[in-house]
Amino acid sequence: MEKKPLIQLVDLVKTYDNENVVNGINLTIYENEFVTLLGPSGCGKTTTLRMLGGFVKPDSGVIAIEGKDFSEIPAFARPINTVFQRYALFPHLNVINNVAFGLHHRPLSFLTEFYKRRIEKVSPDGSLLKNKGLLKKTIDDFIMKDAKEMLALVKLSGYDTRKIDQLSGGQQQRVALARALINRPKILLLDEPLAALDLKLRQNMQYELKEMQRNLGITFIFVTHDQEEAMTMSDRIVVMRNGNIEQLGTPKSIYNEPINQYVAHFIGETNIFDGEITGKQEVTFLNTKFKYIGYENFKVGSKVDVVIRPEDWDVVPAEKASIEGQVTFSLFKGVHNELVVRAEDHDILVNDYEFFEVGSKIGLKVDPYEIHLMGKENE
Numbered sequence: 001m002e003k004k005p006l007i008q009l010v011d012l013v014k015t016y017d018n019e020n021v022v023n024g025i026n027l028t029i030y031e032n033e034f035v036t037l038l039g040p041s042g043c044g045k046t047t048t049l050r051m052l053g054g055f056v057k058p059d060s061g062v063i064a065i066e067g068k069d070f071s072e073i074p075a076f077a078r079p080i081n082t083v084f085q086r087y088a089l090f091p092h093l094n095v096i097n098n099v100a101f102g103l104h105h106r107p108l109s110f111l112t113e114f115y116k117r118r119i120e121k122v123s124p125d126g127s128l129l130k131n132k133g134l135l136k137k138t139i140d141d142f143i144m145k146d147a148k149e150m151l152a153l154v155k156l157s158g159y160d161t162r163k164i165d166q167l168s169g170g171q172q173q174r175v176a177l178a179r180a181l182i183n184r185p186k187i188l189l190l191d192e193p194l195a196a197l198d199l200k201l202r203q204n205m206q207y208e209l210k211e212m213q214r215n216l217g218i219t220f221i222f223v224t225h226d227q228e229e230a231m232t233m234s235d236r237i238v239v240m241r242n243g244n245i246e247q248l249g250t251p252k253s254i255y256n257e258p259i260n261q262y263v264a265h266f267i268g269e270t271n272i273f274d275g276e277i278t279g280k281q282e283v284t285f286l287n288t289k290f291k292y293i294g295y296e297n298f299k300v301g302s303k304v305d306v307v308i309r310p311e312d313w314d315v316v317p318a319e320k321a322s323i324e325g326q327v328t329f330s331l332f333k334g335v336h337n338e339l340v341v342r343a344e345d346h347d348i349l350v351n352d353y354e355f356f357e358v359g360s361k362i363g364l365k366v367d368p369y370e371i372h373l374m375g376k377e378n379e
């Protein structure tokens with residue numbers, strides 16, 4: 001199925017105090033995509049999201065949705081809802097009224113259009129439209145029915161009359177989600193919505209959010225500085241740096257083929273060594289020649305950064321090893337063991353299923369496919 005572009009950001013710029021915090025971003029997001037803006041604090045993720053939501057006005061550039069320019073259109077008139085880190089629920093309202101609040105406060109003309117099809121269904125001859133009192137009551141019933149449905153969707157059925165302060169952080173976050181989803185937005189923006197939750201709950205919510213997004217067919221744009229969160233949920237990740245897009249791709253491509261040290265470090269623990277191309281499909285690092293297989297076209301003599309993920313090292317007997325070293329740190333982590341191996345004056349991070357005592361001498365090997373090279377000029 002061909003992907004349809006939903007959102008286009010074109011040369012988007014935001015300046016604060018003469019500094020471009022968003023520096024001319026170009027980005028296309030497709031229908032039903034889960035896209036994450038990932039980067040350290042201050043890189044411009046939230047500002048980008050706020051411009052998209054209509055809460056911050058760009059200095060220049062275009063925000064188009066389904067091909068229409070929305071740059072000047074106010075937040076409430078965009079087909080977008082936002083879930084913030086601080087959920088901003090109304091403490092004086094119970095759960096169901098929090099969910100229904102947004103729709104309850106829309107004018108009748110808006111709601112008549114919003115529920116057009118359902119009104120036609122209950123009143124095919126249009127008579128309901130002429131009885132304002134009954135129309136209002138019917139729409140109120142629709143809203144409450146939808147609110148209940150949304151609570152079921154976020155697994156809070158039966159919590160209708162609970163007060164907000166009688167809910168856990170995770171439950172409050174679910175109410176915030178339900179409150180956004182009842183508006184049937186095409187696009188849901190989520191600004192670090194899981195940051196306040198503890199690890200276990202956060203991981204559960206990650207799976208649930210992803211599932212919800214898939215089932216509802218809504219485009220989710222998620223902001224986080226947590227790379228693991230980005231990896232778990234996203235169809236594509238936008239790695240940002242100083243107001244620019246540093247790299248854009250699937251979690252797998254960003255993890256396996258980072259374009260430079262910034263991305264490689266940001267996307268999880270890794271080894272980066274200085275290397276030099278010393279032959280056809282041969283790279284030398286750690287004073288050792290390694291075969292590599294890659295599409296990159298580096299000339300012999302080129303200096304490169306060599307990336308090897310800790311899990312891509314194999315611990316092997318000395319006669320099969322490319323390099324030998326001594327374990328200087330060893331941590332049992334349940335599924336695997338984290339080792340630091342000192343070899344050729346470098347510390348090599350290695351993850352292995354087997355446990356080795358500090359002081360053990362071990363051999364290491366790496367599959368030529370697992371060696372990823374980055375040009376130094378990308379820095």
Ligand SMILES: Nc1ncnc2c1ncn2[C@@H]1O[C@H](COP(=O)(O)OP(=O)(O)OP(=O)(O)O)[C@@H](O)[C@H]1O
Binds near residue numbers: 039045
């Ligand atoms: N209203 C504002 N006035 C002045 N500077 C601002 C304003 N909003 C954001 N900034 C600055 O713009 C830069 C980018 O901020 P932004 O919130 O987009 O970053 P971020 O990547 O989302 O970071 P975080 O994860 O900390 O929210 C920061 O240096 C911030 O201080």
